[in-house]
Amino acid sequence: MPLQHSGGPPRFLPCGGPDPALLAWHHCCGEPSISPSLSHTERIINGQDTVPGLWPWQVSLQNRYGSHFCGGSLINENWVVTAAHCEFKPLLHVVILGGYDRTSRADPVQVKNVITNPDWNSYTLNNDIALLKLASPAKLGPHVSPVCLPPTDLHLPDNLQCVTTGWGRITYILADSLECAKYWGSQITSSMVCAGGAGASSCQVRSQIPAADEGVWTLTGIVSWGSGNCNVNTPTAYTRVSHFRNWIDSVVQA
CATH class of the missing domain: 2.40.10.10 (Trypsin-like serine proteases)
Incomplete structure (x- = not known):
């Protein structure tokens, strides 16, 4: 199913959307250029590094010395979603797109604005979400593309x-x-x-x-x-x- 947005056609669609004619100018969401294998489990800590294009929406938040401190997800060419507790500061931090390990030094992207959810509670960690507006649009391609967002009524069954x-x-x-x-x-x-x-x-x-x-x-x-x-x-x-x-x-x- 394509993502539905008010105010016109969705900007990003799953590649399997119902209108292939639109996909000539729409970018796909949620489809990596390399299909991941889920036949085994790897730990994030001391795990096996990923490869370019496997998770093309994965974003690294880094300080200006290249040190990774948080992750994020590209949701369209202008916006990244991350956790509010990451406390991203545009004057101190940058976004790295298309990286595949924490030492990747793809071109850093500046962030224009940080929008933290107004109900974020740093004590209870409730509503732990923030949006980062990129200073310039991401250049989308095989190694950089957005993930799909869920509908508001998404049901997550136990043991999914x-x-x-x-x-x-x-x-x-x-x-x-x-x-x-x-x-x-x-x-x-x-x-x-x-x-x-x-x-x-x-x-x-x-x-x-x-x-x-x-x-x-x-x-x-x-x-x-x-x-x-x-x-x-x-x-x-x-x-x-x-x-x-x-x-x-x-x-x-x-």
Whole structure:
């Protein structure tokens, strides 16, 4: 299904959209130039490096000395979504597009503006999401392209297989609500989703968790918080992107 936006045709469509004639001028979302293999699990920490084009929406947030401190996802040629707790500062930080490990030095892109969700709570880590407006549009191609955004009514069934992307990857199973509540109780809110806890951990590496539907990848969550000691048996909390779809659209289309 194509992404629907008010005010005209969607700017980005899954490549399998219903109107191929439009795709001559639309860019596809959620389809990497290299199809990922999910037959094995890799840890983000000490995991196997990814390759160019495998996760073309993966963004590295770096300081001006080239040190990676957070991840993000390209959602169109002008905007990146990331976690609010990353505290991106345009005068101190840059965005790296098309990188494939944390030492990649693709051309840095300046950020014009940072829009943090107005309900972000740094104490509870609720509503942990921010948008970065690029100072110049991203040059889209095989190694740089956007991920699809979920609809507001996206239902995530328990035990859905997802992948946390970063410089390496982990195949995750979404934790069911009872299991998540057992670990975190009321700390988990409706704006969050749990994943992991079965021997794998993103270990506080800032990354994104997309899920595939017929080969098209949708951004399901943004890593937010978890156990302080990287316990691989404890679920990690992610920002539930579908909860913020209306807010994202209102900012991007303003």
